[in-house]
Amino acid sequence: MRRAYDKQQLQTVTLHNPRGMEVTVLNFGGIISSIKVPVKGKKIECVLGFDTFEEYVSEAYRNEYPYLGAIIGRNAGRIKFxxxxxxGREVQLSCNLGENQIHGGFVGFDSVFWEVVAQGQGENSSxxxxxxxKDEEEGYPGNVIVRVTYTLTADNRLRxxxxxxxxxxxxxxLTQHTYFNLNEGDTDVLNNTLQIKADRYVPLEEGFFTPIGERPSVAGTPLDYRQGQKVYAHTDNSFVREIAPEEVMATxxxxxxSLLMDVRTNHPVLHIYAGYYLPELQPPYRKKIGQSKGICFEAQxxxxxxxxxxxxxxxxKPQEEYNYFTEFYFKEINESLQA
Structure with missing residues (x-):
């Protein structure tokens, strides 16, 4: 049964910086619908998405729902059964993917309207x-208040x-589920070069795609991105962060x-998904959505x-605070080589 969404609640905020970069955010799902970065005098759309709210809630899109650009919560990833x-107790959560839960349940943080509580202008807009x-939402105990701040800095960092x-x-x-495609043309991301400063990854159980509990070396696997390589089509794993948060974990x-993006985070892992199962969609005036057309950097x-x-x-737990960050830093290549 298709859900009804109240479009009157929709707010769209576009962040700008002095260098001409633009980031568009919806209060629905906290979705990043657009990131435009100036490259060689023209603006390149760097993410997969739609230009209208109706497309984000359409049956065609939700049928094989890929969570384009959304905030994921309460839990990123799959929970077996x-x-x-x-x-100290077992809690039964909702199961929205067969006998498992994925990305927070049937109505996760990606599919609700958030309140816009603050906006900042100036060189660093936010x-x-x-x-x-609410308590028991999708089976999770506790009333939880979550805030997410998007900040666009003057030097093209999205934090x-x-x-x-x-x-x-x-x-x-929590995580952010934007699919990036930095290409100037409308091509897939398998021709991109990816470097990940991670020695270990998290293998998944066949059939369930949930962790088996091990963290082996990436050496000798297609996931060894330490020296940089073309994107492996079946990349869909978490990489263990063992470097300081201020260090670049992925590029x-x-x-x-002509354009690169650095990723920094203080989350324990960086899950990278190369979009192998993306559904085929063609939004007007946007890059095509489909297999390997975008790559996610889900720090979580x-x-x-x-x-x-x-x-x-x-x-x-009560009296604790959840505090994490992820930063995406966009650089023109000629500019980065001079830095």
Whole structure:
């Protein structure tokens, strides 16, 4: 049964900086619908998305829903059988992907209207969104207040700051699900060069695509991006962050060699998905959506972490605060070589 959405609640905010970069954010799902970056005197659209709200809620799009540009919560990734261990007890969450839960359930943070609580102008423009997630929403205990701030800096950095509190032990593990395509042309991302400063990755259980609990070396696998390589089509794994948050964890360079993007975060892992299962869609005046047409850099906590005590915890308790950030730094190649 198709949900009804109240478009009257929709707010669209476009952030600008002095260098001509633009970032458009919807309060629906906290969606990043557009990132335009000046390259060689023209603006390049760097993400997959739509220009209208109606496309984001259309049946054609939601049928094979890829979460384009949205904030994911309460939990990023899959939870096997929808079962989580919270504060010493087993909690049954909603299961929206067969017998598992993915990305927060049937109506996650990606499919609700957020409140625009602050906007900042000037060289570093920003918008802050807030969402109140009620106790037992999608099975999660605790009333949770979440704030997400998008900041566009004067030097072409898009920073995302996450903040959350709860009144009862719960899970909070947020991410941002933008599919990037930095190419000047409308080509897929398999011709992009990707470097990831990670020695270990998180293998997934066949059939469930949830972690088996191990963190082996990337050496000898198609996921060894340490020296940089073309994007492997089946990349859909978390990479373990073992460097300082201010260090660059991943860099992707477009096909033309004219634009790159650095990724920094203080999250425990960076999940990278190269869009192998993206549905075929052709939005008017936008890059085509389809297999390998975009790549996600989902900085987050470990998926299904409560079943694996060796993983960093994704539990949030009262009197604790959830504070994480992710930064996407866009650079023209000629400009970055001179820096």
């Amino acid at each position: 929808g079962k989580a261990h919270i504060d 918008v802050t969104l807030q969402y109140f997630s 995302i700051d996450y903040h959350g509190t709860t009144d009862a032990p719960t899970i909070l593990n 992707i360079t477009n096909a033309e060699g 906590g470990y998926a299904d972490a409560t079943k694996h005590p060796q993983f960093d915890s994704v539990e949030l």
